Amino acid sequence: MKIDPNSPADLSAQIASAIRDAIVTGHLIVDERLPSEAELAEQFQVSRPTVREALKRLAAQSLIRTQRGATGGAFVNRLSFEDAYCQQVTTSTLLLSMNAVSFDTACEARYALERACAPLSATRRSADQLATMRAEIFRQGQPGLTDEAFCASDVAFHRALVDGAHNPVLSYQLAGAVEAMQPLMNMITFTARDRQSILVLHSQIADAVEACDGAAAVAGLTALEEETRKLAADVFARRAAKR
Amino acid sequence: MKIDPNSPADLSAQIASAIRDAIVTGHLIVDERLPSEAELAEQFQVSRPTVREALKRLAAQSLIRTQRGATGGAFVNRLSFEDAYCQQVTTSTLLLSMNAVSFDTACEARYALERACAPLSATRRSADQLATMRAEIFRQGQPGLTDEAFCASDVAFHRALVDGAHNPVLSYQLAGAVEAMQPLMNMITFTARDRQSILVLHSQIADAVEACDGAAAVAGLTALEEETRKLAADVFARRAAKR
DNA sequence: AGACTTTTAAATGTCTGACAAATGATTGTT
DNA sequence: AACAATCATTTGTCAGACATTTAAAAGTCT
Numbered sequence: 001m002k003i004d005p006n007s008p009a010d011l012s013a014q015i016a017s018a019i020r021d022a023i024v025t026g027h028l029i030v031d032e033r034l035p036s037e038a039e040l041a042e043q044f045q046v047s048r049p050t051v052r053e054a055l056k057r058l059a060a061q062s063l064i065r066t067q068r069g070a071t072g073g074a075f076v077n078r079l080s081f082e083d084a085y086c087q088q089v090t091t092s093t094l095l096l097s098m099n100a101v102s103f104d105t106a107c108e109a110r111y112a113l114e115r116a117c118a119p120l121s122a123t124r125r126s127a128d129q130l131a132t133m134r135a136e137i138f139r140q141g142q143p144g145l146t147d148e149a150f151c152a153s154d155v156a157f158h159r160a161l162v163d164g165a166h167n168p169v170l171s172y173q174l175a176g177a178v179e180a181m182q183p184l185m186n187m188i189t190f191t192a193r194d195r196q197s198i199l200v201l202h203s204q205i206a207d208a209v210e211a212c213d214g215a216a217a218v219a220g221l222t223a224l225e226e227e228t229r230k231l232a233a234d235v236f237a238r239r240a241a242k243r
Numbered sequence: 244m245k246i247d248p249n250s251p252a253d254l255s256a257q258i259a260s261a262i263r264d265a266i267v268t269g270h271l272i273v274d275e276r277l278p279s280e281a282e283l284a285e286q287f288q289v290s291r292p293t294v295r296e297a298l299k300r301l302a303a304q305s306l307i308r309t310q311r312g313a314t315g316g317a318f319v320n321r322l323s324f325e326d327a328y329c330q331q332v333t334t335s336t337l338l339l340s341m342n343a344v345s346f347d348t349a350c351e352a353r354y355a356l357e358r359a360c361a362p363l364s365a366t367r368r369s370a371d372q373l374a375t376m377r378a379e380i381f382r383q384g385q386p387g388l389t390d391e392a393f394c395a396s397d398v399a400f401h402r403a404l405v406d407g408a409h410n411p412v413l414s415y416q417l418a419g420a421v422e423a424m425q426p427l428m429n430m431i432t433f434t435a436r437d438r439q440s441i442l443v444l445h446s447q448i449a450d451a452v453e454a455c456d457g458a459a460a461v462a463g464l465t466a467l468e469e470e471t472r473k474l475a476a477d478v479f480a481r482r483a484a485k486r
Numbered sequence: 487a488g489a490c491t492t493t494t495a496a497a498t499g500t501c502t503g504a505c506a507a508a509t510g511a512t513t514g515t516t
Numbered sequence: 517a518a519c520a521a522t523c524a525t526t527t528g529t530c531a532g533a534c535a536t537t538t539a540a541a542a543g544t545c546t
Contacts (some may be wrong), residue, residue: 016303084338094306108410292502
């Protein structure tokens with residue numbers, strides 16, 4: 001592991017990069033302890049603050065964790081699905097909000113991906129996940145629910161559907177697509193009639209999943225996508241007309 | 244934006260978190276300049292190195308960029324699809340390698356997601372993307388290709404297929420699923436016969452895409468998934484038998 | 487000998503103050 | 517007016533110090 005002191009790039013960035021490579025390539029394995037900050041400073045011929053900046057960069061990506069005390073130090077962190085999930089959601093949300101991604105584009109991606117999970121979920125979902133879907137459908141029918149709460153319940157419903165595939169990689173990937181849509185969905189006001197039609201489609205999907213009918217679940221999702229896009233188009237059209 | 248000096252969490256982590264929140268919630272907008280390090284230090288009542296550690300954390304997530312000089316400073320960065328794509332690949336790769344995800348699980352997720360893109364790609368792909376697919380198929384048929392090069396070409400083929408959907412959100416999401424599989428695929432040795440059968444399926448998919456036949460493309464992917472899993476199972480069985 | 491307390495050492499977390507280097511703005515000169 | 521020199525601001529880096537946490541080692545008492 002070497003760095004180039006004459007490179008235009010920051011030393012801390014170079015050091016972080018070198019250590020990251022060592023982790024990705026497997027030269028540093030999970031739970032292995034890195035040298036202490038003082039040792040790293042000497043090894044790279046830089047000062048301790050510079051090493052620390054590099055370590056903080058890695059910590060921000062959950063690649064390492066640090067512990068204080070006598071047997072402390074920086075350890076290679078096992079990247080958990082949970083950690084990756086959170087990063088994924090943050091990144092996806094910012095990506096959508098900062099890049100003027102149209103509602104349709106995001107919606108299309110989300111439902112395309114969800115349809116990929118549906119057949120698996122229909123055959124594998126646990127009773128618990130089905131119950132969650134039913135419970136969220138019930139909640140969505142409650143009067144007096146705020147739009148935010150309705151959206152949150154919607155996310156929970158779809159998350160249960162996705163998790164039903166019992167494939168952690170799929171769940172992780174979908175997390176971004178589904179949750180990142182929430183801020184966009186929150187821009188929409190749902191009338192009672194809108195909610196009713198969404199609810200019907202949700203029930204249809206839940207029924208399909210219960211019957212282990214993947215094709216029907218896919219059909220339900222397709223209908224839901226169409227409904228969602230129509231709904232959003234109406235809202236945006238009304239807003240545009242108001243000006 | 245306030246922090247709690249008595250919290251058990253690192254000050255730099257708290258500061259990073261506070262600024263991150265400000266960005267995510269839109270209090271800080273793209274290209275807005277943050278206060279200088281000295282000003283932030285005073286604002287949060289901490290020293291400059293502590294502020295710097297916080298800023299490096301944010302820089303590691305591509306949330307800010309820094310510039311030296313008189314009019315320099317830290318600026319809120321527009322998270323590009325390119326940046327997000329790279330992060331996604333790194334995260335997904337580590338996730339798979341560190342969590343003992345089985346080949347089958349990863350494979351299933353990858354092909355399920357790819358099938359989600361196929362119908363869109365069949366109707367929208369540009370001539371350029373179709374040409375890329377054909378070119379990669381040609382390359383895969385060249386004799387003397389190393390297994391690594393074959394895998395790399397495979398990734399390029401599938402990436403062209405995914406990009407054909409012309410949905411940047413989908414492309415970004417799929418990046419992780421497809422590229423993260425490469426290290427797993429590299430563990431496999433492809434015989435000439437294996438390559439031939441993969442090549443045939445790739446051609447089948449390309450033909451379907453050319454004919455705007457989404458269903459046929461999905462069928463091709465399904466067959467390819469089956470073939471890939473069978474291939475991997477054989478390799479693993481042979482390795483297990485050797486011991 | 488064993489259980490408890492104290493000490494110690496090692497490591498990260500934080501601070502202070504300083505200098506280097508980059509860079510745009512300002513000023514001065516021709 | 518064009519160009520060059522200077523300056524001020526800001527990030528990048530360094531050295532050294534102290535605070536805090538933590539576990540192990542040493543010591544002490546029953």
